[in-house]
Amino acid sequence: MLSTLSAFYGHLTEVGVVPANPAALNRSRLGLSSTARDASPTIRLTASQLRALLDAAARLPNRTRHRDLYSARAVAVVALLTLGLRVSELVGLDRDSLVVSGGEPMLRVLGKGGIHREVYLTQLAANALRDYLTEGDRTSKASTPALRGRTSAGRTPLIATRDGGRCSRFDVNALLRRIAVQAGPALADVADRVHPHALRHAYVTIALEQDARIQHVQADVGHATISTTQYYDRGRRTRDTTAADLVEAAINAAGDVRRTSG
Template sequence: MFEYRPFVDQFLDYCRYHKKLSEKTVRAYKIDLSQYALFSDTLSKQALWDYIECLNKKYKPKTVKRKLATLKAFIHFLLLQDYIDFNPFDKLETSIREPVLLPKTIPLDVIAKIISFSYQQIGSAQSAYQMKCAVRNAAVIELLFATGARIAEICTLKPENVDLLGRSVKFYGKGSKERLIPVENMAVLSILKRYRLLFEDNISVSGYFFVNKLGRRMTEQSVRNMLSSYCNQCGVEMHITPHMFRHSFATLLLEEDVDIRYIQRMLGHSSITTTQIYTHVTSSKQKEILKTKHPRNKMDFQ
């Protein structure tokens, strides 16, 4: 019987140093493989079959697919290194059907209300410290909506990747894929320049563009908390998350007739299929088009 456990650390190093995967991904792989090790000491077809059944009883389809993807990646590594000579996943049914969940978006008037409130906070600040924090918060919100970036990309943004003279921001997405997003709105550029000037020393020390009161990088949770607080204060009853700005960015551009391939590139999706989910949430735009543009509307038989 093949003992796979001694090769787990080699696989994690392979992911870390050869494939250049993020430390977050490597940690997730380690957790998934540790979980499988508690379930079985073999990578046989029967063990995998039983494991899939066990996962389906405990987790949602998306989680099951991720855990199986980890195992498949590990087995691919074992095959690559000639530690095994067959793939136990061959002829094993592993397709997991996920329910299609439409992305939750924020109405444009609500986005405007949140952005407006963020600027009001600057004007009503009672101290220099409060003013600085308010400028930073407004800059974060503006950049979320202006670029459609993931919250993790915003929070790990490096100062050298923010080119305010060239009006662009460089993000590194999933799999360290690089994409350059232009920033052409003057108000967005202005608040980013104001923020950078106020936090120049902290940015230089921390090595990150957005910093917290401790001079370290701003965390994803602190952005979520800030948004929640702002929404409560300005009377927005929706539960707003940073990722909803990304969904809204894509959906609103699609409703403005922007080609989906451009949106795909700006979001950093490797496949157009991922981006196409936004076509399901533009029914109001379709209704407007058919109401105003359909040739039948020009026919009058009376």
């Protein structure tokens, strides 16, 4: 029964109907109730494949006059998804969601149930976001439609469409599929099944493979089953209580291997 439900939610996630598969994480390793036979239908991307997605995003074909902005946005989307964000959280981010706390850049993310959490930016994600925002600001000076991204409350989406509006889940799903196809052999077998939750799933699995503390991973991804103790521990979130840097190191190491073998 549970595996059937998992497969069903996996399909809904892939087609973008729901943002995440509630059975996608390795529940036994996260200390959740599970059976030994519980398996996730979500594809398991490796650090090398995440690196391939980032590289492909940077060279994504685009014939519009804003091709630099287009590729910068593609890289930023992939980089942010490698932080374990849900697609709904990504598209809900505003420019003022990007803050600095204790000298560290982070995102204030609105997760499920209206719960906010702090997501630390890796250097990889910070650089990608800086490049995208810089290019976006440069482009918007000569393109007034970019102002349409502002709502009546003055909110400006962090990741925007070409005309400055807020990206939808469909936009992100479609972009990620194009990037996966562009990645070539590295993702040839799974390109048609790459979706935002696959990157979130990869964040968790890679972090655990790098021996990150489970509590840190749960806090990073904002999992609904964080214990009461962990809830009260949120006030002490520091750079040392995130697995993001471990995942980034794995992605960068995979990139070094790809360049050496190429």
